[in-house]
Amino acid sequence: MRFQNLARYPDIGSNSYLIEFGETRAVLDAGTHPKHTGLDTLPLFDRVEPGSLDAIFVSHPHLDHIGGLPVLINQQPQAAVIMSEATRDSGVALLHNSVSVMTSQKRELMEPNYPLYSHRQINEQEHLWHTRSVGESFSFGETDRVRTEFFRAGHVPGAVGIRFEHEGETTFYTGDVHFEDQTLTRGANFPTGEIDTLIIETTRGEFPRDPEYSRAKEKQKLGETIERIISQGGSILIPVFAFGKTQELLLMLHELRDEGVIPHVPVHIGGLSTKMTTIADRHADMDGRFHRDYQILEEFEDLQILARGRSEPEFHPGTIYALSSGMMSEHTVSHRFARRILSSPKHALLFVGYADSETPGGRILAAGQGGRIQLNQDSPHETPIECEVHRFDFSGHSPRNQLADYAVKCNPKKVILVHGDFPAKTWFQEELERRLPHSEIIIPRPGEWVE
Ligand SMILES: [Zn+2]
Ligand SMILES: [Zn+2]
Secondary structure, three states, X not given: OEEEEOOOOOOOOOOOEEEEEOOEEEEEXXXXXXXXXXXXXXXXXXXXXXXOOOEEEOOOOOHHHHOOHHHHHHHOOOXXXXXXXXXXXXHHXXXXXXXXXXXXXXXXXXXXXXXXXXHHHHXXXXXXXXXXXXXXXXXXXXXXXXXXXXXXXXXXXXXXXXEEEEOOEEEEEOOOOOOOOOOOEXXXXXXXXXXXXXXXXXXXXXXXXXXXXXXXXXXXXXXXXXXXXXXXXXXXXXXXXXXXXXXXXXXXXXXXXXXXXXXXXXXXXXHHHHHHHHHHHHOOOOOOEOOOOOOHHHHOOOEEEOOOOOOOOOOOOOOXXXXXXXXXXXXOHHHHHHHHHHOOOOOEEEEOOOOOOOOHHHHHHHXXXXXXXXXXXXXXXXXXXXXXXXXXXOOOOOOHHHHHHHHHHHOOOEEEEEOOOHHHHHHHHHHHHHHOOOOEEEOOXXXXXXX
């Protein structure tokens, strides 16, 4: 097996990897980078000879894994595009939304290459997308057949890790993974046998998780914060990714209401999150989902949906706003709505997921209550942060010790570290070199080949 890192930058974003088994070639994921714009957001697709791929695999529908897919398909129209059913359904909707975001960015950032693809292109390419289920064994490639199987990754509904077997050699790509159960998604169910090459995510490698942490305690803390803010007449903004985290949060709020921890107050979600929730509900009976009988959109009491054509919800006191995007990127509903919440110490901004330090969400977290924040990159105007700011750990990624334990169990000849900032990858490298003294632990640079 040969591997090439197609990520353009050494950190998380524009995740994409070329793998070759003899004559058979595939790309794993085709993401865009949230911190860059224009062509710089794309992986190094130009390193892959046009028309040369047999397959493109998508592990899950977050934009750092799927955002560049239409561009790659354009260059590789012969390739079979393979993913889970939930990833296909939500991926199509997310890519259409991304066309709309890029179209508004084109004007504001004067970015001549935006949008990188069109609604029409997505519609025309959709028939190339094939779905496979977890546990189903299949193969791809013309001359060198590669046995392939998806495994539940526990990160978001439908997220998978992918195992390849070729000439007695096993390669496993984790994608984004969580081994523990979340409210909506059951933890990963990864293969336990020996693996020759392990390509593993390292998102949380920089910091250990508090050994006292439990998800139940964290949920209780979230509930108590919400209760306190609502009882003082404030409102709450919770920035969330439209797919995965929105549905996780709604189910958590549903449980917290049932347990009597929080009052029954209206919860607003945006248009894209509504679409994503419809898809999650449609796949409610899928493998690895909890609350299988619960249809969120129909059954969640007092769920307010942002009307079509409106760019942000109306502001009301005593209300929860669960709006995407999770990092409050510009041109998204959570970013447009932010000023409403930032303006008063009665309100609160609660983070429940990952926010890169260079995004508006990450900058607000760093500045904290009493700080000031430049909300729009191209305007020098600073907004004071009057509201409370809190962070809760409901990460969809495994803590580092669990990932390292998994790598040790697989006892691979080579471990390729991906999807992490430099300090995160370095921790894994040192940890795994110590615990797997006979394995080679590799941090591939952008564009680098691994034999
Ligand atoms: Zn993800
Ligand atoms: Zn990711």
